[in-house]
Amino acid sequence: MAIVSSKPSNPSDDRNDRPATAAATTTTDPQADPTLLTASETDADRDPAQPDETLRPQSLADYTGQKDLKAVLEIAIGAAKARSESLDHILLYGPPGLGKTTMALILATEMNVGCKITTAPALERPRDIVGLLVNLQPGDILFIDEIHRLNRVAEEILYPAMEDRRIDVTIGKGSSARTRSIALEPFTLVGATTKAGSLTAPLRARFGLVQRLRFYEVDELTAIVTRTAALLETPIDADGSAEIARRSRGTPRIANRLLKRVRDYSQVKVDGTITLEIARTALELFEVDPMGLDWTDRRLLSMAIEQFNGGPVGLETLAAATGEDAQTIEEVYEPYLLQIGYLARTHRGRVATPSAWRHLGYTPPIAPAQKSQLSLTLDPDSSTSNPIDEVN
Numbered sequence: 001m002a003i004v005s006s007k008p009s010n011p012s013d014d015r016n017d018r019p020a021t022a023a024a025t026t027t028t029d030p031q032a033d034p035t036l037l038t039a040s041e042t043d044a045d046r047d048p049a050q051p052d053e054t055l056r057p058q059s060l061a062d063y064t065g066q067k068d069l070k071a072v073l074e075i076a077i078g079a080a081k082a083r084s085e086s087l088d089h090i091l092l093y094g095p096p097g098l099g100k101t102t103m104a105l106i107l108a109t110e111m112n113v114g115c116k117i118t119t120a121p122a123l124e125r126p127r128d129i130v131g132l133l134v135n136l137q138p139g140d141i142l143f144i145d146e147i148h149r150l151n152r153v154a155e156e157i158l159y160p161a162m163e164d165r166r167i168d169v170t171i172g173k174g175s176s177a178r179t180r181s182i183a184l185e186p187f188t189l190v191g192a193t194t195k196a197g198s199l200t201a202p203l204r205a206r207f208g209l210v211q212r213l214r215f216y217e218v219d220e221l222t223a224i225v226t227r228t229a230a231l232l233e234t235p236i237d238a239d240g241s242a243e244i245a246r247r248s249r250g251t252p253r254i255a256n257r258l259l260k261r262v263r264d265y266s267q268v269k270v271d272g273t274i275t276l277e278i279a280r281t282a283l284e285l286f287e288v289d290p291m292g293l294d295w296t297d298r299r300l301l302s303m304a305i306e307q308f309n310g311g312p313v314g315l316e317t318l319a320a321a322t323g324e325d326a327q328t329i330e331e332v333y334e335p336y337l338l339q340i341g342y343l344a345r346t347h348r349g350r351v352a353t354p355s356a357w358r359h360l361g362y363t364p365p366i367a368p369a370q371k372s373q374l375s376l377t378l379d380p381d382s383s384t385s386n387p388i389d390e391v392n
Contacts, residue, residue, distance in 0.1 A: 055228050056101075058106065060110060063103070064216075064227070065224070066213055069103070069211050073103075073209075077110050085186070086138070086186040086187060087188040088207075088209055089191075089206060090188065090208070090209045091147075091196070091207040091209070091211070092190065092212075092213060093195075093213070094212050094213035094214065095213075095215070095335065096251075097254060098214075098215070099252060101117065101143065104190045108140075113138075115142075117143045118143070119145045119146055120146045120150040120154075123150065123151070126154065133157075133161050133187075134182060136187045138185040139187065139188070141187070142187055146192070146193060147203075148196075158203070159203075159206065161184055162189055165186060166181050166184055168181050169182060196212075215251065215339070216250050218242065218246055221244075221252065222238075222241045222242045222245040224256070225248075228255075228256050232259075232260075232263065234263045235273040235274065236274040237274070237275055240275050240276055240278065243279040243280055244274075244283070246290060247288050249292040249336050258286075261283075262274055266282065291342075291359060292336070293359075296333060297333055298360060300343075301343070301359075304350060304352045305352050305357060305362055307321060312350065313350055314349040315349070315350065318350060337356075340355075342355055
């Protein structure tokens with residue numbers, strides 16, 4: 001079970017008054033469990049001569065974008081501090097790479113509490129989730145990524161923990177088995193998911209705040225690229241930042257990844273400064289076009305246009321023609337193509353839109369309505385006919 005804690009544990013904290021439970025088997029010794037990582041250890045091990053490449057913002061003021069979400073969380077944080085309470089449970093959902101983990105760490109910083117990070121697939125056994133819950137300090141944040149993948153047992157344990165701050169543990173077996181309730185410290189569960197609809201209704205209903213993260217605008221991504229370049233000590237001008245932002249699919253994670261690749265190109269091929277021309281040349285080398293499409297995106301669209309006249313074409317047929325897995329097409333490539341209007345879904349299959357034709361250099365076919373209008377223009381006499389009379 002991999003856990004990341006943003007706050008080192010307090011060795012003076014006496015937990016001996018807690019009853020012995022299955023949670024006692026959960027590993028909390030970093031030497032016994034090499035997968036357990038704390039922020040204090042990473043800080044101590046970091047070479048001070050190396051630049052800090054932790055690109056995550058540390059506060060809401062430093063967080064760029066998501067204005068509506070920030071406004072809601074600022075109110076929640078202010079109210080919780082005024083009442084000296086922990087934050088209500090929060091569910092963050094949206095496409096990957098938009099900053100859900102970063103937001104959880106920022107919440108911990110703003111509330112001045114610890115944050116333990118894990119993923120739902122790591123919580124395979126009941127003792128995993130129990131061990132996390134009983135070791136939380138008052139007000140701590142427990143962040144569970146991909147929370148829609150929680151197994152049923154772990155989810156059932158979370159229900160009373162979220163609502164009543166307790167967990168029920170069965171001790172013994174057979175006729176001697178008994179259930180014991182363990183009180184928990186006040187805590188905040190922050191769940192993150194890319195598939196909010198996959199959460200069960202009882203779990204989703206227990207979150208006090210359910211917020212969606214949206215894609216970023218180009219100006220927001222430009223500010224993120226500029227900030228990241230400063231942290232990486234990479235010279236970049238405004239046009240270079242904007243060019244990388246335009247090709248980042250509205251996602252900060254992709255923007256940072258492209259910036260690092262352009263930085264590599266700039267350091268090897270030129271003097272290290274990223275300009276508009278350097279960014280454009282480097283991204284063309286990495287086959288990322290001005291709309292953020294990569295080689296596979298363009299192949300899917302060109303295959304639909306060249307072999308199927310733009311569609312409709314079934315998903316399985318398109319997968320067989322391109323050599324890609326159907327699920328990969330549906331979950332990795334289609335969402336962005338649908339978002340920018342280059343692909344459309346119909347009951348008969350996928351259709352490449354006229355925008356996709358023009359982007360790839362093809363001439364889109366004339367739509368039936370346009371053909372009718374064209375025929376009326378070429379044959380003025382036909383305009384005098386009454387369609388209703390023709391139908392009758």
